[in-house]
Amino acid sequence: MENSWNPLGYKNLYRELFKKHLDRQNELLKKNRPVGWFFSFHPSELIYIFDVVPAFPEQYSAYCAARGSSVDLIDTSISSGYGHFLCDYFKTTIGMIEAPEKATPPLMPKPDFIISSRALCVAHHEMAEVFSRYYGIPKYTVNYPYWTTDSLKNPDELTKEAEWAEEVYVEYTIERLRGLVDFLSKIAGEVDEDRFMEVFRKSEKTSELLIKILNLMMSKPTPGSQREISDLVFIAFFVLGSDYALEFCENAYEIIKERVKRKEGVSEEKYRLLTFGIVPWHSLKIYQYCESMGANFPVNLYVNASVHKADSSNPYLSMVRRSMHFTNSSYEMLDGVVKTAKKAEIDGALLLENTGCRITSMIIRPLAERLNEDLGVQSLILEAPQCDPRVMPMERAKTQIDAFLESLS
Amino acid sequence: MREPFKLFFSIFQERSKLKEYRNEGRRIFGTMCNNVPEEVIHALNAVPFRMFGNYGNTNLANSRIPSWTCNYARNVMEAGLRGDFDFLDGVVSATTDDTKIHLFSAYRFYMKPEFSYLVQFPYVRDEISERFFSKELERFAKHLSSFLSAEFDLERLSDSIKIYNKYRLLCSEFEKLRADEKPKIRADEFMALMLSSLSMLKEDFTSMAENLPEMLREHDGFSDYRLRIHLSGTDFYSLTLLRLIEESGMAVVSDDLCTSAGYFTGYVEGDGFDALAERYSGCTACVMTSSNTELSVEERLRFIRKKLRENEADAIVLLKDRGCEVCGHQCPWIVREIDAPVLVLDLDFPLSVEQYRTRMEAFVEAHGGG
Numbered sequence: 147m148e149n150s151w152n153p154l155g156y157k158n159l160y161r162e163l164f165k166k167h168l169d170r171q172n173e174l175l176k177k178n179r180p181v182g183w184f185f186s187f188h189p190s191e192l193i194y195i196f197d198v199v200p201a202f203p204e205q206y207s208a209y210c211a212a213r214g215s216s217v218d219l220i221d222t223s224i225s226s227g228y229g230h231f232l233c234d235y236f237k238t239t240i241g242m243i244e245a246p247e248k249a250t251p252p253l254m255p256k257p258d259f260i261i262s263s264r265a266l267c268v269a270h271h272e273m274a275e276v277f278s279r280y281y282g283i284p285k286y287t288v289n290y291p292y293w294t295t296d297s298l299k300n301p302d303e304l305t306k307e308a309e310w311a312e313e314v315y316v317e318y319t320i321e322r323l324r325g326l327v328d329f330l331s332k333i334a335g336e337v338d339e340d341r342f343m344e345v346f347r348k349s350e351k352t353s354e355l356l357i358k359i360l361n362l363m364m365s366k367p368t369p370g371s372q373r374e375i376s377d378l379v380f381i382a383f384f385v386l387g388s389d390y391a392l393e394f395c396e397n398a399y400e401i402i403k404e405r406v407k408r409k410e411g412v413s414e415e416k417y418r419l420l421t422f423g424i425v426p427w428h429s430l431k432i433y434q435y436c437e438s439m440g441a442n443f444p445v446n447l448y449v450n451a452s453v454h455k456a457d458s459s460n461p462y463l464s465m466v467r468r469s470m471h472f473t474n475s476s477y478e479m480l481d482g483v484v485k486t487a488k489k490a491e492i493d494g495a496l497l498l499e500n501t502g503c504r505i506t507s508m509i510i511r512p513l514a515e516r517l518n519e520d521l522g523v524q525s526l527i528l529e530a531p532q533c534d535p536r537v538m539p540m541e542r543a544k545t546q547i548d549a550f551l552e553s554l555s
Numbered sequence: 556m557r558e559p560f561k562l563f564f565s566i567f568q569e570r571s572k573l574k575e576y577r578n579e580g581r582r583i584f585g586t587m588c589n590n591v592p593e594e595v596i597h598a599l600n601a602v603p604f605r606m607f608g609n610y611g612n613t614n615l616a617n618s619r620i621p622s623w624t625c626n627y628a629r630n631v632m633e634a635g636l637r638g639d640f641d642f643l644d645g646v647v648s649a650t651t652d653d654t655k656i657h658l659f660s661a662y663r664f665y666m667k668p669e670f671s672y673l674v675q676f677p678y679v680r681d682e683i684s685e686r687f688f689s690k691e692l693e694r695f696a697k698h699l700s701s702f703l704s705a706e707f708d709l710e711r712l713s714d715s716i717k718i719y720n721k722y723r724l725l726c727s728e729f730e731k732l733r734a735d736e737k738p739k740i741r742a743d744e745f746m747a748l749m750l751s752s753l754s755m756l757k758e759d760f761t762s763m764a765e766n767l768p769e770m771l772r773e774h775d776g777f778s779d780y781r782l783r784i785h786l787s788g789t790d791f792y793s794l795t796l797l798r799l800i801e802e803s804g805m806a807v808v809s810d811d812l813c814t815s816a817g818y819f820t821g822y823v824e825g826d827g828f829d830a831l832a833e834r835y836s837g838c839t840a841c842v843m844t845s846s847n848t849e850l851s852v853e854e855r856l857r858f859i860r861k862k863l864r865e866n867e868a869d870a871i872v873l874l875k876d877r878g879c880e881v882c883g884h885q886c887p888w889i890v891r892e893i894d895a896p897v898l899v900l901d902l903d904f905p906l907s908v909e910q911y912r913t914r915m916e917a918f919v920e921a922h923g924g925g
Contacts, residue, residue: 268650
């Protein structure tokens with residue numbers, strides 16, 4: 147039986163945020179500022195410090211998936227010889243490059259440079275190579291470590307502040323990040339130290355608000371919908387350090403704070419579910435469907451992974467901290483996730499296996515096992531590539547969700 | 556397969572040498588990638604062993620990791636879950652691709668080995684990264700020696716480097732014999748040698764195999780082929796497919812596989828961790844590390860072109876494991892940019908033998924001359 151669905155109402159805030167982001171982009175393009183392509187977990191602050199035009203293959207692909215063009219783009223990539231089981235974001239972007247007429251406008255501007263990073267996956271590095279070769283443009287690589295229990299101790303699941311991190315790894319990453327600043331200086335002009343600090347101060351404030359919002363999401367009843375919360379990754383990954391991100395978070399925080407004060411939920415809460423996996427951008431209504439059935443999501447681990455506590459007093463360490471999330475760590479680091487799940491008092495988990503994404507897909511079963519062993523919580527695993535709706539027809543997903551919720555009751 | 560090669564293959568299949576080492580009290584460490592710097596393990600008097608599984612169906616693994624991941628990863632998981640690696644003292648992998656990283660984590664999670672280490676690759680070859688990588692190898696040595704309660708000795712490392720270089724030299728001898736106008740060694744025989752060398756100490760392999768080149772030189776060689784090919788791919792080790800390739804009229808004269816030339820090509824020049832770091836970040840075919848001014852796919856293309864030229868290969872057979880991300884990203888560039896006919900085989904196991912045979916025969920028909 148469906149009950150009423152009462153989201154936070156972030157829609158207008160997002161609209162305003164995207165408008166400001168695109169206005170900035172267009173203004174800088176008019177000024178012939180250099181265009182860079184970036185991936186999630188890159189230090190987005192540098193975009194604002196150097197006043198470059200950013201484009202994000204992941205975000206653009208998500209946009210194509212939401213607008214229905216990603217399937218054709220993915221097929222174009224496979225026809226060109228790229229593997230079936232690669233990241234959907236890669237295949238969608240290749241489709242945009244090779245068959246722009248099939249892609250949803252506005253297309254990403256052609257890059258003048260590309261930043262390859264491995265703060266999440268080697269796939270970012272692999273795709274940066276391919277894009278760089280297509281356009282014949284320079285690429286700079288920042289290789290963050292993959293954290294294991296012998297190199298990182300007790301990172302906080304949300305802030306990513308850790309008790310200890312291996313110095314050799316931190317130092318090397320910082321050296322590469324300093325190299326990135328030099329690389330960008332050559333392309334976009336010298337760095338202005340005051341601007342550097344100002345952007346990091348904004349980033350710090352924004353990151354604090356993001357963490358507060360995610361903490362408030364764990365309130366009872368769950369105050370917001372994942373249709374709104376999942377889009378926070380755009381802020382955390384791509385525009386952290388901008389004026390408009392800070393403005394968005396200030397407003398969003400006030401809204402959710404008030405909602406929690408009033409003890410108002412997104413729906414009449416029957417179940418509290420944890421979710422993980424890259425959001426299936428083509429079928430966002432899956433969250434609304436669950437929430438309308440009273441199954442709310444106080445925790446989205448994918449969103450949690452995207453945030454970190456930025457620190458303007460130590461910007462370089464702060465940039466390294468971005469990589470200290472559980473999806474970039476050996477599976478013992480699921481301890482932090484279990485702690486979060488316990489705190490949120492979850493009843494079950496909806497886990498999305500993103501076909502082609504080795505990161506999210508390979509950790510999903512161990513995650514389900516830990517939730518079961520430590521908390522007695524059952525999981526539903528759905529195969530759900532983030533840009534290809536053919537693998538997860540909505541009606542089939544709904545049937546599986548119905549059965550899962552039935553089993554929880 | 557001829558007699559001496561059968562013996563080598565049985566060492567791989569039966570793990571007979573590993574059993575011997577075990578009985579002698581040697582510690583054995585499984586590796587998940589050809590880029591694990593084995594000299595470090597060897598220098599501590601332990602035995603590095605490349606982990607392989609050989610299951611057509613990987614039912615146990617498929618319930619732990621996605622069924623679309625590469626054949627190599629699923630087989631290692633399957634073998635691990637079935638207890639085939641219970642004799643190992645630990646496992647070592649490298650951050651060379653996402654599958655290797657997460658195979659390492661999943662293996663640790665499910666099998667809980669006593670020791671495990673993930674070697675962090677820098678992806679870039681510049682002064683800072685080389686320095687870091689050298690420190691990383693030293694860190695690996697420290698962790699392993701602490702686990703083994705042994706002192707790490709740089710002189711022993713130097714000895715191990717010499718042993719490995721000698722092994723590499725011997726492999727290049729076999730490579731030349733394979734590339735003869737009348738190849739002296741079949742593809743499955745070559746792979747049998749490689750696989751056995753990954754299942755025993757290099758000094759033992761060298762001592763067992765060092766007379767083989769001399770013996771093979773006296774052989775007339777094979778001329779029952781119509782097309783000389785370079786075999787491109789990653790963690791490939793199916794003898795069935797290699798036989799099929801040769802039955803279809805092709806002779807494999809070179810390769811860039813992680814289990815073969817991608818593993819043994821490149822010497823360590825000098826001593827110590829710096830020399831080791833230089834070799835492992837620079838000499839292989841598939842690793843995603845490249846210089847600051849070049850892309851790794853360009854280095855791979857150069858590696859393939861060199862192999863084609865040196866071994867007079869006419870065409871390429873590209874084994875594109877459907878779950879391999881390296882193949883998935885690089886395959887189109889090899890097809891587009893190498894000036895030779897390329898047959899791309901989407902690889903999945905169990906093998907669809909007849910489908911492959913038809914395609915191979917058609918390829919030979921098209922490019923194999925009279």
